[in-house]
Ligand SMILES: NC(=O)C1=CN([C@@H]2O[C@H](COP(=O)(O)OP(=O)(O)OC[C@H]3O[C@@H](n4cnc5c(N)ncnc54)[C@H](O)[C@@H]3O)[C@@H](O)[C@H]2O)C=CC1
């Protein structure tokens with residue numbers, strides 16, 4: 001039997017993603033709770049607990065949004081298994097697969113991914129990824145809760161590293177960095193191609209629809225000629241590693257590919273909000 005709706009939901013980890021997830025769920029999930037091991041600022045809308053066992057008592061769904069560290073996640077999951085063995089656990093990890101996270105055969109039936117996008121209260125998409133062992137009821141309960149909050153849920157048919165969105169982003173980022181390294185265009189101009197061309201068009205029609213609209217006969221010729229010339233190596237990861245070693249982490253350190261002032265995160269949030277305000281509603 002699936003848990004009745006509205007479920008009670010506990011968000012663990014109140015960082016970049018956890019805060020956005022609380023904002024996304026508040027107003028719809030009536031029993032919304034939060035917990036962070038550090039004394040971080042509260043995110044209004046969820047009842048904040050200082051003790052994890054209290055926070056988890058009787059909860060239906062736990063959204064795990066702690067630091068991206070496998071050992072920290074597995075330590076937390078092992079603890080949760082001891083205190084709330086019946087709760088469904090949805091992890092928002094960008095890296096790990098559900099089959100690699102679960103810490104016991106029982107947990108394997110109740111653990112799945114619910115991969116949100118930053119800012120989680122603004123971007124409608126959530127990729128839901130069960131492991132082969134995850135119970136259908138657990139998956140349906142999480143999807144029902146997400147849809148009730150207005151999320152656009154894409155359920156993957158099987159686990160794959162990077163899921164769909166990060167694989168697509170990584171493929172595009174690799175080619176963008178290749179073009180920049182070859183001096184074809186600056187990072188700023190490549191971003192302009194995306195923000196004034198491909199990005200807005202993709203918000204109206206995805207890549208398969210764009211191909212259908214353009215004509216598959218034309219696309220067949222474009223792909224045949226271009227694909228062999230596209231970047232296929234690992235250089236882009238090495239280049240980003242070098243920036244990180246130099247302390248260029250992006251907005252959080254004030255410099256990444258470009259320099260950023262202290263309002264950069266807020267401006268980004270408003271810009272993304274504006275973009276989603278104008279998007280077609282197909283959730
Ligand atoms: N930052 C992003 O753009 C995205 C991140 N994600 C995923 O979301 C998860 C969280 O990422 P962020 O929010 O960026 O991380 P973050 O570093 O901003 O926040 C993590 C929070 O978890 C807390 N925490 C760490 N260990 C804990 C524990 N054992 N118990 C309770 N709280 C604990 C920390 O105090 C911190 O407040 C990661 O798995 C990441 O891969 C997914 C999509 C996008």
Ligand SMILES: O=C(O)[C@@H](O)C(=O)[C@H](O)[C@@H](O)CO
Pocket residue numbers: 094116117118165166
């Ligand atoms: O772009 C996003 O918000 C997500 O697809 C991610 O998972 C990112 O890779 C994130 O982890 C880093 O910003």
